[in-house]
Amino acid sequence: MNRWRPFHRIRESFVAKISITLISVVIVLAFLFDLMLIRLQQKAYEDENIKHGLSLVRLLAQSVRIAVFSENNQDFIMPVNSILGHDDVVEADIFNNEGVMLFSRKKQENSLAQILDNPEHLASIFKNIKEAGEMHWQTPNSFIFWWPVYFNTSTSSDESLYFEMDDEPPARELIGYAALVISKQSFSEGVRNILINTGFIVVCFLAVGIFMSFVVVRRMTRPLSNILQKVKENTGSAGMRDDLSLLSETYGGMIQELEQSFETIKELKDGLEVKVAERTRELSDRQTQLEKANLKLSETLAKLQEAQQQLVQSEKMAAMGQMVAGVAHEINNSVNFISGALPSVKRLLGDIKELLAGYEGFEQIPNGDERSRKIEAIHALKNEIEFADIFATFEQLLANIEEGTTRTTRIIKDLKIFTRQGAEKFKQADIHSIIDSSIPFIDSKLLKGVEIRKEFGDIQPVNCLAGRISQVFLNIMQNAAQAMNGKGTLTIRTWQENGQAHVSLTDTGCGIEKDLINRVFDPFFTTKEVGKGSGLGLGISYDIIKQHSGRINVASVVGQGTVFEVILPLSPPVFPPTMKG
Amino acid sequence: MKKTLFLIILILLAGVRTAMAYDIVVVKSGNEMPMAQVCQAFSDKLVHLLPARGIKSIEPHRFREIDLSQSPTKSVVELQIRDLRPDLILTMGRNALLAVRDIREIPIVYLLVVAPEIITQDRDNITGVKLEIPVRLQFDELRRLLPQVRRIGVIYNTAHSAMEIQEARRDRPDLQFVALNAQSTREVPSLLEELRGKVDLIWLLPDIIVTNPQILESYFLFSFKNKVPVLAFSEKYLKSGAAIVVTFDLEAMGEQAAAMAAHILLGTSVSGVPPAEISRVKTIVNQTVARKLQLTVTEERPQ
Numbered sequence A: 001m002n003r004w005r006p007f008h009r010i011r012e013s014f015v016a017k018i019s020i021t022l023i024s025v026v027i028v029l030a031f032l033f034d035l036m037l038i039r040l041q042q043k044a045y046e047d048e049n050i051k052h053g054l055s056l057v058r059l060l061a062q063s064v065r066i067a068v069f070s071e072n073n074q075d076f077i078m079p080v081n082s083i084l085g086h087d088d089v090v091e092a093d094i095f096n097n098e099g100v101m102l103f104s105r106k107k108q109e110n111s112l113a114q115i116l117d118n119p120e121h122l123a124s125i126f127k128n129i130k131e132a133g134e135m136h137w138q139t140p141n142s143f144i145f146w147w148p149v150y151f152n153t154s155t156s157s158d159e160s161l162y163f164e165m166d167d168e169p170p171a172r173e174l175i176g177y178a179a180l181v182i183s184k185q186s187f188s189e190g191v192r193n194i195l196i197n198t199g200f201i202v203v204c205f206l207a208v209g210i211f212m213s214f215v216v217v218r219r220m221t222r223p224l225s226n227i228l229q230k231v232k233e234n235t236g237s238a239g240m241r242d243d244l245s246l247l248s249e250t251y252g253g254m255i256q257e258l259e260q261s262f263e264t265i266k267e268l269k270d271g272l273e274v275k276v277a278e279r280t281r282e283l284s285d286r287q288t289q290l291e292k293a294n295l296k297l298s299e300t301l302a303k304l305q306e307a308q309q310q311l312v313q314s315e316k317m318a319a320m321g322q323m324v325a326g327v328a329h330e331i332n333n334s335v336n337f338i339s340g341a342l343p344s345v346k347r348l349l350g351d352i353k354e355l356l357a358g359y360e361g362f363e364q365i366p367n368g369d370e371r372s373r374k375i376e377a378i379h380a381l382k383n384e385i386e387f388a389d390i391f392a393t394f395e396q397l398l399a400n401i402e403e404g405t406t407r408t409t410r411i412i413k414d415l416k417i418f419t420r421q422g423a424e425k426f427k428q429a430d431i432h433s434i435i436d437s438s439i440p441f442i443d444s445k446l447l448k449g450v451e452i453r454k455e456f457g458d459i460q461p462v463n464c465l466a467g468r469i470s471q472v473f474l475n476i477m478q479n480a481a482q483a484m485n486g487k488g489t490l491t492i493r494t495w496q497e498n499g500q501a502h503v504s505l506t507d508t509g510c511g512i513e514k515d516l517i518n519r520v521f522d523p524f525f526t527t528k529e530v531g532k533g534s535g536l537g538l539g540i541s542y543d544i545i546k547q548h549s550g551r552i553n554v555a556s557v558v559g560q561g562t563v564f565e566v567i568l569p570l571s572p573p574v575f576p577p578t579m580k581g
Numbered sequence B: 001m002k003k004t005l006f007l008i009i010l011i012l013l014a015g016v017r018t019a020m021a022y023d024i025v026v027v028k029s030g031n032e033m034p035m036a037q038v039c040q041a042f043s044d045k046l047v048h049l050l051p052a053r054g055i056k057s058i059e060p061h062r063f064r065e066i067d068l069s070q071s072p073t074k075s076v077v078e079l080q081i082r083d084l085r086p087d088l089i090l091t092m093g094r095n096a097l098l099a100v101r102d103i104r105e106i107p108i109v110y111l112l113v114v115a116p117e118i119i120t121q122d123r124d125n126i127t128g129v130k131l132e133i134p135v136r137l138q139f140d141e142l143r144r145l146l147p148q149v150r151r152i153g154v155i156y157n158t159a160h161s162a163m164e165i166q167e168a169r170r171d172r173p174d175l176q177f178v179a180l181n182a183q184s185t186r187e188v189p190s191l192l193e194e195l196r197g198k199v200d201l202i203w204l205l206p207d208i209i210v211t212n213p214q215i216l217e218s219y220f221l222f223s224f225k226n227k228v229p230v231l232a233f234s235e236k237y238l239k240s241g242a243a244i245v246v247t248f249d250l251e252a253m254g255e256q257a258a259a260m261a262a263h264i265l266l267g268t269s270v271s272g273v274p275p276a277e278i279s280r281v282k283t284i285v286n287q288t289v290a291r292k293l294q295l296t297v298t299e300e301r302p303q
C-alpha cells in the first residue's frame, strides 16, 4: 500500500498535474519541432546538394562545349576528369544533340546505364531538358543531373572579329547533353549527422525545458499550494483527496457559505429594527434593575463597613486581651520579686526583734554570772540567726524589691505608650526604642526558645505615630514567634537609605506557601485555628504603614522562614489624618 | 562632350579664318566606342588640315551624324543625306557604307569596313581605309618582340583567308608557316591538336570560320596547355588570353581618313585617292599571359 502512496500523491497534487501537462506539451512540441527541424534541414541539405550537382553538371556542360562541338574525344578527358575528381561524382556522360553518346566515364556501376539502355526514356529526357533547361532526379543511392550543352553561334560579322559588338544578341545552339551521377553516400552521411545533431539539440532542449517547466510550475503554484495546505489543515480532510477537487469543493463551499451569510445578513437587517426596539426596552428595564441593585449594594457596603469597624474593634479587643495577659504576666513576675522577698524580710525582722528582746534589761544586770549567761545566750542567738550575714541578706532582699518595683514601673510606662494610641499625634520617634518597647508584649511562652538578634544601624528619628508603628512591629513579631513555635531566631535589622528607615524582621519559622503570600495582607486572611488568629493583624499593619506613606514587603521560603520589611519615610510628605478608633 | 569639343575647336580656330567651312555627314552603324574615337580623330584632323574660312567660320565644318541604330532604313538615310547636300559623307562600319552606297553624287569616305571592295566594286565616288592589319606589319612587330619565334602555326579557311597565308609566305620567307585548312569551325580543335609540338606561335586570322568567337577558347586552351603564345589582331583578344596583339591604331585610322577627305574636299577627284591600308599599327603585349607562358618579350614600343 505504502509503495503506491507517491503515485496517489502525484495523481492528486495539482502541481504534479500541471507539471505533467506542461512537460507532456513540451515533449510533444519538442518532437514536432524535431521532426520539422529535421525535415527543413533535410530539405535544405537536399536542395544544397542538388544545387551543387547542378552547378557541377553545368560546369561540365560548359567545359565540354568545344569538345562536343568538335566531337573530339581527346578534349573530353580533361574536363570530365576534373569533374570526376569531386568525391561523390561517380559517372559523367556526354551526348550530342542527336542522342549519341560521345563520352562516358564511370567510377563505379550505377543506374544511369539502365536509362541509356532505354532509348525512348533517353529521348523523353532530352525533350524535357530542351524545355526546362535542366533536369535532375534521384534514385535510392544517387542523384542524377542533366544539363544541355550550348554553343554560341552568333552570326558574326567580319567587324565583330575586331570589335566587341554588344548589341548583338548572343545566339546559341543546343549541341548536346551532359549528365552526372552523384553518389548519395556522403549525402546520407550528412542526413544522418543532421538527425543526430538535431536529436541531440532536441534532447538538450527537452532536458532544459522539462527542468524549467518544473521550476516555473513550482514557483508559480507556491501560493496556491499554500492555500491548499491551509484548506487541508482546516478541513482536516484525509489528505488523500484530489487537490483540484478539494480546492473546487472548498471554493464551492465558501461561495455557498457566503450566499448563506448574505441571506442571513438580509434577514437580520429586516428584523433589526424590531430587535433594536426590543433591546432598547430590555436595556431600560435592566437599567432600573441595576439601579435598584446598586442601591442594595451600597446599603450592603455600608453594612459591611460597619461590620468591618466592629471587627477592627474586636481585633483591637483581642490584641488588648493578649496584651493584658502579657502585662499581667509581667507584672506578676515583677511583683514576685517583691512578694518573694517579703516573707524573708518578715523572718529577718522577727530575728532582729528576738535579738533586741534579748538585750532588754541587759543594762540593769550587773556584771556577774548572770550577765555572762546572758551574754552567752545572746551569742548563741546570734549564731543561730547568722547575725553576721543578716544585713547583707537584708540588702539583697531590698534590691529584689527595688527590681520588682522598677520593672513594674517600666511595664506601666510601656503600657501607657501602647494604649495612648487613640489620641496620638505624629512625633519624632526613635524606631529602635519603638521596637524595644514592643518586644515585651509578645507572648512570652512563644519566646522561650527564641533568640532575638538585633542588628540596628544608624537611623535618624522618624516622624510617626509611635504607638501605631509599635503595633505593626508587635503584629509582625507575634506572627514570627507563632511561626517558629518556640524555637528559632528572630533577626531584626535596621538601616537608613535614601531618606527612608528600613526595618527587616527575619524569622526561621514555617514560612508561607507561594499561593498564599499575596493574601497575607488581606483582612480576615488566616491559616490559624479559631481563637488563635483573627486574620486582621497584617491587614491593620498594612493600613498603618500606608497611613505613614511607607511600604511593607514580604518574602518567604516554606520550611526556612519569612522576611517582612517595613520601609518608612523619615518624614511623610503630608500628614494623613489619624486613623479613627 | 561633343559640344565642348566643338567649342574648343572653335576657340582654337577663332583667329585662323582661312579655309572654307564644309558640311560633312557622318553615318555610323552604331555608337560604340571605336566609332566615336575614330570620328573624333577624323574631325580633329580635318579641322587641322582645313582651317575654316569665310561666313561659316564661326561654325567650322559642320558634322552631322546619322546613327543607323536610330534611322534604320536605307531609303530614309538616303533622303536625309540628299536633303542636307553635304560636301562629303563619312561612313563608319559596314552597314553605314551599305546604307549610302547608292549615293553617287557625293564623295564617300569609309572607315572600319572589312573587305570593302565587295561593296564598292567599281564605284568611283567611294574611297576609305580598309579594316585589316597588313600581314607585313604584324610580322615586323613580331620579329621585333619575339625574334626567337620561327614556326608559325595557323588555321585558315581556303575560302576566306588563303590570301593571307600566301601573302605571309611571300613576305616572310624567314619564317616557317604551318598552315592547316579547316573546312568548318568544328574542325578547329582537332586541327589545333595536330599543331601540338610543331609550332612556336599561333597566328590568329580575322576569319569568321576559324576565329569564330566561340571556338576561340580552344586556341587559348591550346596556348596555355602547350605554352605557345597567340598572336591576335584585335585588342578584343587580350582578355581572352592572346599574348601579343598587333592591331590598328584607331586615331591613326581616323587621321588617315581625314587626310583623304581633305584631299577630296580640296578638289582631288575620288578616284585620285584610292582606298588605303592602315599605315600604322599598335602593339600590345599581355604581360600576365606572357609571364604565364614564360615568354621573353624583348621590348615594347612606347605607345
Ligand SMILES: Nc1ncnc2c1ncn2[C@@H]1O[C@H](COP(=O)(O)OP(=O)(O)O)[C@@H](O)[C@H]1O
Residues within 6 Å of the ligand: A475, A479, A480, A481, A483, A507, A509, A510, A511, A512, A520, A525, A526, A527, A528, A532, A533, A534, A535, A536, A537, A538, A539, A562
Ligand atoms: N512570620 C510568619 N510566618 C508564617 N506565616 C505568617 C507569618 N506572618 C503571617 N503569617 C501568615 O499570615 C496570616 C495572617 O496573619 P495575620 O494577619 O497576623 O493574622 P493571624 O495572625 O490572626 O492569623 C497568618 O495566619 C499566617 O498564616
Ligand SMILES: [Mg+2]
Residues within 6 Å of the ligand: A475, A478, A479, A533, A537, A538
Ligand atoms: Mg497575627
